[in-house]
Amino acid sequence: SESESGNIQHSKFLNVAHRGASGHAPENTLAAFDKAVEMKADYFELDVQRSKDGHLVLMHDTTVDRTTDGTGAVKDLTLTELKALDAGSWFSDKYAGEKIPTLEETLDRYRGTGIKILIELKSPSLYPGIEQQVADMLAEKNLDNRGDKIIVQSFDHDSVQRFHRQMPSVPVGVLVSYTAYKETGVTDDDLDSFAGYADYVNPNKALVDAELVRRVHQHGMKILPYTVRDREAADRLFEAGVDGFITDYPELGYTHHHK
């Protein structure tokens, strides 16, 4: 309903597959993104970092240790070294041999599938200039002016603002962590500041209630909390009036989606 939220356009509930459908397939791999497409998620989320030789690659942690058979920092490994790693076996033998994708091959693969992409700039302070590099990649792929086909977000709000200045046609989101905001909550000053550039406020779900949703809407932004992993959290957030959520299990968004 639009009654309580002023001029916010209530569109369809956005079901965002976190790092791909990462409850079902290894995070930040083409297998997890394919699964998100198969499960008819609206978006999949991914984490972008940069290899030693300057390629944009997808990995959540700043080291490859947890999700591959290698060791070391992403930024100290070349693309060839990263591509030699197995990014699937840690999750299940079924995914043995799954590779670390580049951002470019991911944008190319899902073009025309209808799925949209939520790009997180992960630890961008380790990668000076990554905002311009991602903007250039999006422009090269003609993804710079296509509605909400792409959203760019980060916990690093300076980085979000840099990206926004370089590519104002692509909507951006601020990630809001529990640890950084648990004492104060998200204040009106925070929301005024975010509203100066952002379209989405994407907080840890523990920070979210109906009141925060109302205040984010009042500031003209949408809210996509993370990370939903069970039905109870999904139902609670839906009742709070969120615009969508970021989940490891896209099936948790189905009920809301089809309401």
Ligand code: G3P
């Ligand atoms: O998209 C939200 C979520 O991905 C942020 O946390 O640690 O999973 O990157 P994290």
Ligand code: CA
């Ligand atoms: Ca992420």
